[in-house]
Amino acid sequence: MRFFTTFMISLGVFLLLTLFNINGIFSFITIGILILFIVMYPILHGSFLETNIDKIEKFLLKNKHNPNLYIIYALANERDEEINQLTEQLISKTGQKSRQSIYKIIRSLYFKDVLEAKKEIQNITAPEYKHYYQALILLEENRITEADPWIGKVSKPWMKYALLAERAKKQGNLDEACAFATKAKQQTKGLQHYLLHKTYEREFKMY
Incomplete structure (x- = not known):
């Protein structure tokens, strides 16, 4: 069309x-x-x-044929089988090893496969993403003290707040986690806004 x-x-x-x-x-x-x-x-x-969740969702469903867009919907709505299929499509479409590793890490962390994620982290060349995912991996392993220096290296506000939300959740500080989650969401628009909204809605019963 x-x-x-x-x-x-x-x-x-x-x-x-x-x-x-x-x-x-x-x-x-x-x-x-x-x-x-x-x-x-x-x-x-x-x-x-866009920041309207309903409009973003309609946009994603309208572009279901585009794996770069539709994987956001699949991740946000826990569509496990589609996440696997879409990740494989995205990996096959790019020859950049760093980007392939990011796709693999996203999938691995979604399925709580930390060992697989750790295998790929060294292939990421963009420092901001490397620091972000390294921190996420350590938080997933409950190695909070080791994650802190990596969180400190992250400069993008939404990434830092998202990591702090995850850190607070791991420590059982749900009120603090919700506050950081709200700040992370406020720093985003478009696809990232939608993904954070749906994730926090599910994890913290927010909104």
Whole structure:
């Protein structure tokens, strides 16, 4: 449907350019960028800007054919079989070992397979994600003191608050965990917002 929409918009713009005798290269480039923005805006908005949970969920279900998007829905709603299938699809689609490892770690932590997650952590090249997942692995093992330095290295606010929420939960401080979870959610939009909302709704009976 998106390709058909792009075609129709392009055809309409071409006819308008012809009608008004607009043929400069700058005009064509500007119009091309505008068309790309119009077509891509729904995906960009749903992925990075939307905060309405129902709208994000509808967006994800509408894009069920896209594993990059639909895996968020599967993780948020505990669809175990689909998580396995989607993870394998995503791993096969990328040749980047670091990204493959992130997919594997996400799946491993979801299924509480810490040993598998630990095998992949060294392959992550982006420091922020490496610190985040290393902290998560240590927290999953209840090695809280060892996790603290890694939490301290994380700079993204939502990541740090999410880790602090998990840390507080492991220590049995549920009120503190909920407070950190709320802060983590407030720092996010789009897909991450949806995933945190659904996770915390389930784990802390929030919202």
